[in-house]
Amino acid sequence: MIEIKNINKSFGQQQVLKGISTVFESGKCSLIIGRSGSGKTVLMNCLVGLLVPEQGQILYDSRDITKMDNKQKQGLRKEMGMLFQKNALFDSMTVEQNVQFPLDMFTDMGIKEKQERVNFCLSRVSLVNANAKFPSELSGGMMKRVALARAIVLNPKYLFCDEPNSGLDPKTAIVIDELIQEITVEFNITTIVNTHDMNSVMGIGDKVVYLFEGMKNWEGSSSEILKTDSDNLNDFIFASKFYKELRKAALK
């Protein structure tokens, strides 16, 4: 479980996060949504410790990352996996080497054991016969799968996904969403997804936190979104005519 309490973060005069508090439970997919510039990425970077908030606490099962020194953060990060928007695969390494990298760095597994673990993770994300390929030879969806396999290879307790569907076609995006959700439940991971993809919101949002101008404007489940009377959130979620009609139909 990750609990954040009254997070504030500024860059110079501009306050980007304003007193955000919420709880992300384990075994559930929690989505952070909001318009561009609402503070989603800054919040994600604070959560993983790449940025330090001026005020507030970020508790990983009662361990406050904002109070940790670099060494302690490094320790905690071995319990984290992250799926980056641009995948962040190591382009000089093959698929297999990418997934194996955390095992090489942090475990004392033998070669055979590592290979079995890599193959298990790759098969878990439905990526077979791609071990020897380089990232430049993969499609966008395949790269996401490799990045996801690498993120889960050390059995993380916490998984962070920054816009996992960005640049993917709708069908592949749904496949990636479903994978994230399945893995979250299967391994009881605390998963936090940063997105503005409405399919993800409706599909995998066990909990949705809506940010508006750096503040938490709304939180609830994906099913509650349909019934919310928050104009702000409705303007964002049901921005298109199609979604407005959809909402009307659903409410009827």
Next chain:
Amino acid sequence: MGVLDGIGAYFILLYRSVAKPEKYSMYWREILRQMNDIGVGSFGIIAIVAVFIGAVTAVQFSIKLLAIGTIPMWWMGGIVRDSTVLELAPTISALLLAGKVGSNIASELGTMRISEQIDAMEIMGVNTRSYLIMPKIIGSMVIVPPLVITAMFLGIIGGLYAGTWGGFFTQEEYIRGLQDQFNPYYLTVLMIKSVVFGFLIASISCYKGYNVKGGALELGTASTDAVVMSSIAIIISNFIIAFVLL
């Protein structure tokens, strides 16, 4: 103030890159990879340039000595030897490496930075300052001296062939000059210069590449800055070493 900030940030980065490795075997593998990339990858260009630098030194000095007329031509061995050992082999090789290896290191780290690969390593719990920078510096400090020594031998051989083919001196005269008044301390100076230059090339290029912010344009600027700053640092440190040690 900007320059002082930069120097301060450079030393802070170096300080932070000295840390206990997460896993020694991974760091060792990375050091070997860097030694291979820097050493094997640069051998060809270093060899070609060293041979011709030695050759041109022999030819130009020979023409001068012949014009003066009173100086024996067997001196040429000593002239080529000392100028190659003390100056040409370490400095020219280092400047070449600053261009080739420096831009390569800055581009590699810069690309990793802007494509979030460094962030990905950080999130995994890797100390990226240590893992990405220290092996490059150690690899460079280990492999640059053998490259410079190779350049030294090839430069002297280049001088021999250029001089004998040009009819300026015989092989026996050149070898007599090489053996005359040889000061082994000059080799110590050459080794010190090589190690210092190897350190400067790798550390400055790492600093420039690791701190890239932005996109392709900034990456190009960082790569150019790495070459320019390394070259300036080599020239200045060359003077300081010569001033202090000779």
